[in-house]
Amino acid sequence: MNRIDRPLQAIAIDLPRADRTIERFRLSAPSDFPSRAAGELNRTAFAAAHVVADPLADNDPWLDCAIDWDRTIAFREHLWGLGLGVAEAMDTAQRGMGVDWPTSFELISRSVAAARACNGLVFSGCGTDQLAPADARSIDDVIRAYEEQIEAIEGIGGRIVLMASRALARVARSPDDYAAVYGRILESVREPVIIHWLGDMFDPALAGYWGSSNLTEAMDTATAIINAHASKVDGVKVSLLDKDREVAMRRRLKPGVLMYTGDDFNYAELIAGDAQGYSHALLGIFDVIAPAASAALVRLAANDRASFEQILASTVPLSRDIFKSPTRFYKTGVVFMAYLNGHQDHFTVVGGQESARSTLHLAEIFRLADAAGLLRDPDMAAARMRHVMASRGVGG
Template sequence: MTTVELPAKGGRIERYAVRNAPLPSPKANGNPPSFNRVAYAAAHVVADPFADNDPWLDASIDWERTIAFREYLWDLGLGVAEAMDTAQRGMGLGWPEARELIRRSLDAAKGRPGALVACGAGTDHLAPGPDVTIDDVIRAYEEQIEAVEGLGGRIILMASRALAAAAKGPEDYVRVYDRILSQTKEPVIIHWLGEMFDPALSGYWGSADHMAAMDICFGIIAGNADKVDGIKVSLLSKEKEVALRRRMAKHNATAAVRMYTGDDFNYAELIAGDDEGHSDALLGIFDAIAPAASVGLTRLAEGDEAGFHDTLAPTVPLSRHIFKAPTRFYKTGVVFLAYLNGLQDHFFMVGGQQGARSLIHLAELFRLADEARVLRDPDLAADRMRKVLAVGGLG
């Protein structure tokens, strides 16, 4: 039996025994599984631990391991949502690195029939400030969209910190989104990222009230429905997501627009759906629980909804822990689990973000990952957990 001594609250150390076997691989006959939901995992980047840089300032990336992780996701049947907040966009990963990441991912996907990639385009190269105008925001969006489309990529239209700072009201959001959507080559996925993920996006769409903001957002979608594949809602509220999903389904112009859940607290029930519809998925947690996501979605596609819930229900406590407040630091847990599972050889992150969560937090993550059956090799995971604790002075 694999055991590891883990720190617990109150200054205690307790011996923890791994209880659960990892989930079996869902791959059949060497081919990725197929699903009846569109499912993207927002993928993280692997830092280069051998770079002689300033870790808080420079984004040095291990490109080989970063692309290998995307191949791992494609093998499991998942699409890749590239250069999103899970890749530390705006928290260590700048636009030049994001553009290179997008290029490399799209190149890697070309040799894999059916491999889904959608790419984040935003305005993060434009620093918010009092002199930034709405026209500046439009130009910044256009620059990134031109770059992504020039590489052959499909667009995820990311929320803009610069727009949130510059907008005087809802009419500025309407102006920006109408202009941008009128120019895109293919339908995009709009990303509504809540302030729990990024405080700089508070009041997005022109209102601090999410339901009032939803009215503005819905109006933009309805007015540009032929240019919108879907909207990803990341508000950690199933009620708000379902409200918008049902509203779109009942409106002729928006009935075909997809709802991509970004709710890392309630994804299982939102993906399963109800008699009035379901959500597809574009989730950061799918990076961390990719095998469980693949197995669960395979069972759902086979008509086994009970099996879908049996597989994903144990992952929800893990996800809620990884995404607990301050939610913006969830990337630390995602990368830590990749390290535990042997998907990268170190626990270093772009921007030094490996230090954004406590050892107590990481220890509880280990316990919950075991309960979710997403520790691919319990012996390896336990050994790596011990090494991280030792670096922290608890070994």
């Protein structure tokens, strides 16, 4: 994509540096990414979408959540318009980090209805988060919790992403317990599901998932379970931030079982693939870079790999910064970008997590978003950035 030809010399903003000095940063022109999909895609690509908080609700953000439903659904319509699917009520939507199961189910219900109205693709997170891990006594408790959510989601015509379970991670004693739980669940689902393997860098409570802290052993277990139930598995999303392990697992899956990359560091090369195959996508960063992702995927479908790589290459530094350690706080950067680009009118995050990242981190996100051409209205983005910086003691 080309940069828009417009003078921006007058748009400048004060940003802090790590040495406590202030930089006079001048914005560049945005890229002319389309606001609607410009062609067909040859990869299935989901954006794990965030929720927009209601900043005027009379609630206690650390204890309960309030959602701006209109803006939340409008953002999903933005993603569908770009040809992307929506992965609903996942960790990007702060599932288990401020958004509980009852709120998640309302979100899923609204999203499924909205998708039906515009022929959008949506799969929804199904977990066990109504069961506190400390209250789980056996794998039977975990199975019942999964089945409750499956019944609710399938009851409204929803498709399922089978999320990793904190409760299962707590009560399982061996890989056999994982095989028993997933085997029971996969036998019962109506339609093939996407299985989500979320690494402990995203959620420390999931350490040792699949029955081992050794990732090679864990992958052996996960692959065996998936291949044993291949007819009930649409695909598997791997979020380990380890491209070599993802490729290795991808090559071991039975034909017809898709790999959805969840690698927010190496997504470009994993989606492009190699002579032995490629990954589809289910990514939190696609919430942030949706226009660029759509444009790049259209070029890939047109056999223009060079343009695909060029577009996404500029987004990778931004993604690596948003998802840097501690990775579980990446939602702050996702919502911050939605605010800068006008998808919401405030920088308020469910759970009060606008405070989860530093002022220096937000400043670097702004610089990298500008470098990637992703600030679609530089005047608005600069005005909003000045407001945030002033609230944190930079400028005025």
